[in-house]
Amino acid sequence: MKPAPVLVSLLGLVASQSAFAAASMAWEPAAAVCTTAPRPSPSAGRATRLIEAWGNGSEQTRARVSPELLASTIDAMLREERGDDRRRADVALLTLAGVTSRLEATPHDLRLRREVIDGLIARKGGRGGDGFREFVLADVLLLGASMPTETRRGACMALALERTPAALLPLLSVARDPDLELRAAALVALTGWPERGVGEGFVRAVVDAPAAHQGRFMQLALGHLHALHSSGTFDLAWPDDLGLSLGDEVLGLTLDRDWRRASPAVALAAFVPAERSVPVLIEALGVWTRREGEADRAAAIPGARRLRFECADTLESLTGRPIGPSPERWRDFWSAVREGTPLTAANGADGSRATVASFFGLRLRSGSVAFVVDASGSMEASLPNARGDYGTSTQIPTRFQAASGELLDVLAASPDPTQFGVVLFSDQAVSWKGSPTRADEDSLRRLRSWLGARHPDGGTQLATGLHELIDSVDDLHELEFDTVVVLCDGETTEDGTWARDWLLRFNPEAQLVFHCVQIGGARADALRALASGTGGSFLRVEG
Known part of the structure; x- marks a missing residue:
């Protein structure tokens, strides 16, 4: 590709x-x-x-x-x-x-x-x-x-390798250069600087970006804001008026039909004052809930289910209320706020959460998910604490059998419609089918047979699996997955730097969220980098 x-x-x-x-x-x-x-x-x-x-x-x-x-x-x-x-x-x-x-x-x-x-x-x-x-x-x-x-x-x-005060004004100047790549490079170097002027530069970059590149600059602004939070300088460098200026640009994008533009906009809404962002996010939650419901039974709409949960997560971060992904409950909450209830006050919420399927305990909130699973030789090792539902009662399942069982279980428990793909990787990669498939009894029966015929062997080259996934399309906007679950039992050939480089090259256009599971106690730098770099989860299980 x-x-x-x-x-x-x-x-x-x-x-x-x-x-x-x-x-x-x-x-x-x-x-x-x-x-x-x-x-x-x-x-x-x-x-x-x-x-x-x-x-x-x-x-x-x-x-x-x-x-x-x-x-x-x-x-x-x-x-x-x-x-x-x-x-x-x-x-x-x-x-x-x-x-x-x-x-x-x-x-x-x-x-x-x-x-x-x-x-x-x-x-x-x-x-x-x-x-x-x-x-x-x-x-x-x-x-x-x-x-x-x-x-x-x-x-x-x-x-970008150091922060020197003398570089501030030159970098802010370059951040307005007509060349978009040079502009982005300067913003990378400015990320996390606790100066109001830097925040203004990021807002301006989002506002001035051509529509085709706006997602890129929203991601840059999001990284800057996360860096301010991590360093404890957010309140100093990000006053409410900057948040309002950002909200004027991004809140409307939460309703965009292109989920790849809406997703970073929803994330940025967390940094807009709640009085301004909450009602728009409630509207967006209703829109994405409706869009998810528009899917026919043959195929899910990529991004819709994920955006519904992302809207709810951002609302909860702004209000402190664990209301969940119900538009009606959030509308009731906002009505109470308009009648005088404090924005962060309880509103009869019981903290209930929507039920979602889980993979080794990871909650999957997507209707279009790809599983990239380790099929190297070490996956033939037994899993000491796995379920006893493989083979005879005296047999303990292998890691690969346990992963296959969890995969089939999570798909069987997913709301309909859910579409999925499966890629196995070792020294090379192989995919089951080449396009997203609806999770139903027939497809899961055939998937079970296919997985049962595989024999793990070879090394642990994660890159082969990820490229097998994205090389199936000529344009990453055509990729029909919004979430990737990676399972691996050992240290991959690739390290965390490689994973961050892979995300740098491919992910802003693909907008994938990675959830990663590691079986065993080896290093997992690549898995951690994929998860943290996309807002996903990392989980280590005994094995």
Whole structure:
């Protein structure tokens, strides 16, 4: 499939210290031919030429560069301390930072980016001489209009690695640049700054964004607001008037028929004063409840059930009332508020919750869910505390059998209509059918037979499973799932950085929520990153 421009929640963006860039500088073809074989460390000058070539070369050129080779080349380049040569080396490093972080970056480019980030950290720490921060701020951002836009994006990425007061005004200026990717890169670097002016910049970015890109900037604003909450600076940096300005732009989007635009708008509504946002969210809850009810029995409407619960969650966070996803109960609540009951006062709510199916205890609130399940060799191990309903009474089910049983149970208990998909991953991935299937007796019977015939084997490469899921469509807006449940029993080949990179590249357009279950006690960095980066849940069960 074609790479789609995407954005994740800024929780993922900040964690991976990413910016949005592409590269464009003079390429020396003779320097572009390189291999991953060990070689002596190059001179500082030749190292700079190599970095320039890799930053301007094709994806195929960089595919021949191993992370180890890149690390040694950057290390050699950081030895350069002479004036014009140092400037050239710094530009080369910033440009490569951009090209390996751009939205269209290949998985290999994303692996190379880790070494580039290490190089940026070393450079700002003083390797290669003083003056790097001043060069980035003055020569690249403030006076760098003649610099390639891609290099300026790399400069924003460098500034995202630290927070220096001198960078505030230059970054706010760049955050208004006509180039949307450069604008987004500056906002990434500004995320979490406890300044009112930064909040104004995020609101302006949401307001000014073209409709096709507004979801991206809503995600950036959401990440900034979460960062303020995490640091305890929210009240200082986000006064009510900014919340009202944001509400003027996003509250109407909660009713948008495109659930991928409505979902981030509902999340942002939590940061709008309750008096303004609550009545709109109650209306949105009614709209999404009605839309869910419009689904025929053959197929669910992707996003509708999930949006219904998201509206209720945001209402509860604003009012403190656990009323649940009932529009009628919320309308009654608002009527009482209008008659004088305090907004956060009890209104006869009993705290009841809508019944939803669960997967290993995770509550699934979606009518269109994909299960991405580990089928590696370790899934053949027995699950000590699993149910005894597999095999004979003397047999204990394997992890894979337990996962299969939970999967079938949650689908059987889901409201009708619910549509689902199943992908199994190990060294490779295989999917059951290729499109969403309605959960009914016939499909679950056939799924049970298919799962029973599978024999777990191989490694734990989560990437194969996720790409099997999204490669089924040419445009991520065509993906008919809104929620993904990942189950894995061990440490995946991919780590948390990879997961955040995957979200950066694909998820703002897909708008998936990940719920992740791990069986056993191995590290689960990738699963945790997928869940936290999308507002989903992570659960570890004994095994």
